[in-house]
Amino acid sequence: MSEDFIPLAAPNVGAREAANLQACIDTTFVSSVGPFTTEFERRVAQATGSEGAVATSAGTTGLHAALLALGVGRDDLVIMPSFTFVASAAAVAHCGADPWLMDIDPATWLLDLDQVERELGRETERRGDHRVHVQSGRRVAAIMPIYTLGALLDLERQKALAARFGLPIVADAAAALGAHSPAGEDLAGGADLSVISFNGNKIATAGGGGAVVGDPALLAEVRHLTTTARTSSDYTFDRVGYNYRITNLQAAVGCAQVERLDAFVATKRRIRTRYDAAFADTPGVRLFPNVEGSNCWFSGLIVDDPRLPTPAELSSRLRETGVEARTFWKPVHLQAPYAHAPAADVRVTDALWNKVLTLPCSTALTDAAQDRVIAALTPMLAEALCATTRPTPEGSPPLP
Numbered sequence: 180m181s182e183d184f185i186p187l188a189a190p191n192v193g194a195r196e197a198a199n200l201q202a203c204i205d206t207t208f209v210s211s212v213g214p215f216t217t218e219f220e221r222r223v224a225q226a227t228g229s230e231g232a233v234a235t236s237a238g239t240t241g242l243h244a245a246l247l248a249l250g251v252g253r254d255d256l257v258i259m260p261s262f263t264f265v266a267s268a269a270a271v272a273h274c275g276a277d278p279w280l281m282d283i284d285p286a287t288w289l290l291d292l293d294q295v296e297r298e299l300g301r302e303t304e305r306r307g308d309h310r311v312h313v314q315s316g317r318r319v320a321a322i323m324p325i326y327t328l329g330a331l332l333d334l335e336r337q338k339a340l341a342a343r344f345g346l347p348i349v350a351d352a353a354a355a356l357g358a359h360s361p362a363g364e365d366l367a368g369g370a371d372l373s374v375i376s377f378n379g380n381k382i383a384t385a386g387g388g389g390a391v392v393g394d395p396a397l398l399a400e401v402r403h404l405t406t407t408a409r410t411s412s413d414y415t416f417d418r419v420g421y422n423y424r425i426t427n428l429q430a431a432v433g434c435a436q437v438e439r440l441d442a443f444v445a446t447k448r449r450i451r452t453r454y455d456a457a458f459a460d461t462p463g464v465r466l467f468p469n470v471e472g473s474n475c476w477f478s479g480l481i482v483d484d485p486r487l488p489t490p491a492e493l494s495s496r497l498r499e500t501g502v503e504a505r506t507f508w509k510p511v512h513l514q515a516p517y518a519h520a521p522a523a524d525v526r527v528t529d530a531l532w533n534k535v536l537t538l539p540c541s542t543a544l545t546d547a548a549q550d551r552v553i554a555a556l557t558p559m560l561a562e563a564l565c566a567t568t569r570p571t572p573e574g575s576p577p578l579p
């Protein structure tokens with residue numbers, strides 16, 4: 180990698196993280212207990228408006244434990260949007276359940292709650308304490324909204340909808356740390372349990388790691404399940420437990436990062452605003468959704484004109500100029516392990532996913548570097564349209 184290479188989303192770590200790591204070494208607290216773990220949980224709880232938090236080894240393991248704590252089990256169905264990172268679906272599959280895939284709202288890229296309401300009304304019925312998918316006879320066990328790009332929208336609506344059908348909510352808030360709803364509500368208020376990721380490409384990282392926030396009684400169950408389900412120090416266990424703990428080393432980095440969260444969110448929003456200003460009037464492309472309160476985790480464009488190079492082509496051409504850009508999530512219903520999963524009409528997802536181009540948005544990105552990205556991409560978009568809008572010889576049909 181050349182010095183001038185501009186990465187897509189690199190971790191922003193430095194002296195504070197280093198000092199915390201050194202403290203772990205000095206005190207020998209490097210493993211799964213330690214003061215940073217406790218402090219990390221306190222800070223994540225505070226940042227999300229939760230009474231508590233349970234740190235986990237990853238976002239994916241946090242999601243798995245949250246689903247288990249809410250009783251999701253073998254052959255159940257969990258409603259979620261197909262347009263997500265595949266880990267959301269994997270966590271459901273780890274419970275022996277299947278996702279029931281739904282579409283997104285094109286204006287926000289968030290779970291289409293109108294469709295969820297329609298499908299639950301049309302395809303399910305109540306049997307005793309359960310909500311059952313009539314055609315398959317399978318229990319619908321939970322709804323999993325994804326806070327895509329760090330946006331939370333209708334928290335009250337999603338809770339009212341879930342309550343009406345007697346379903347719990349596990350929110351995949353992997354990339355949403357630091358976000359609020361447009362009404363100013365805290366993240367943890369939108370679901371029974373919400374799960375944050377501290378993977379390297381998220382807004383704050385712990386190297387790797389996750390955290391579950393939400394209802395205190397459910398969090399106690401999550402803690403039990405993620406710490407081997409031990410009931411006493413004499414090696415007695417009451418469940419099949421998991422070792423999903425974070426280490427004090429990871430939490431040490433995570434603590435320093437959460438301390439910097441407000442600055443990270445401000446930078447992410449500024450990066451988004453600058454890209455939006457640069458490309459707002461560019462023909463053939465559209466901007467990412469703008470939901471108030473979003474942490475603007477990722478920036479990029481929707482490449483919406485068939486005459487333009489595809490996002491994959493643009494990414495490889497940008498790479499030649501030292502700029503890392505990428506395509507975005509290929510939806511779950513197109514992934515082989517989930518081909519059998521029930522899916523509603525997902526036409527919005529189908530029309531969107533391969534038009535998305537993500538652009539460099541590290542919190543360490545300088546204005547000068549971002550200007551270089553804009554300067555590299557602008558002619559690639561303009562050339563393609565110029566080439567096809569030149570006047571055609573008289574009498575010949577216009578190019579498609």
Ligand SMILES: *Cc1c(COP(=O)(O)O)cnc(C)c1O
Pocket residue numbers: 237238239240263264266267325351353354376377378388389
């Ligand atoms: C990153 C991410 C995950 C997975 O988190 P890990 O910490 O990498 O396991 C899950 N869902 C979404 C939407 C994500 O962006």
